[in-house]
Amino acid sequence: KQEVTQIPAALSVPEGENLVLNCSFTDSAIYNLQWFRQDPGKGLTSLLLIQSSQREQTSGRLNASLDKSSGRSTLYIAASQPGDSATYLCAVSLEAQKLVFGQGTRLTINP
């Protein structure tokens, strides 16, 4: 059974720092991997999608990498801002697009 783990569960950093969020998964036979952010009480916002054949994707200050063989992905956030404070979720896609989610990392950026 696929399991997705995100470490740390919570992270607090000062504004302006570059930071890395980690995601690991137990079965490398994934279709793709997706990173989301979730603000308190809200739905999920898609940040980046990496297909299984890709190594990384970039969007603005965000860069996500994928190493399927080791079962790992990282989300790099450059020059963090208070508006980046949210919970970040990683999810891997199995057959028929069924997503398996990690528990998330709650990120706080301190001004």
Next chain:
Amino acid sequence: DVKVTQSSRYLVKRTGEKVFLECVQDMDHENMFWYRQDPGLGLRLIYFSYDVKMKEKGDIPEGYSVSREKKERFSLILESASTNQTSMYLCASSYYGNEQFFGPGTRLTVL
């Protein structure tokens, strides 16, 4: 922009009531999904649909049913609501093999 809308942001129902949660997407996506999100348990897939009138069970279908009569609309039905169905319900849609887009969520309380 992709838009996924859910019929209610907050809903309060009584035990034993029949509850309908509706989700509409405007991007002609084939796939639609219903998840629930609970503290400590993360997001779990209830049901998904890959075409009109087609449905498949997710990880926790017990106590729920779904309906997809039109491509843009996917309904989640709680036949007889129970207190353990108090949760945040999230709908999502996607093209096959691509990223999932989520609605704002419905916070359901069953008294």
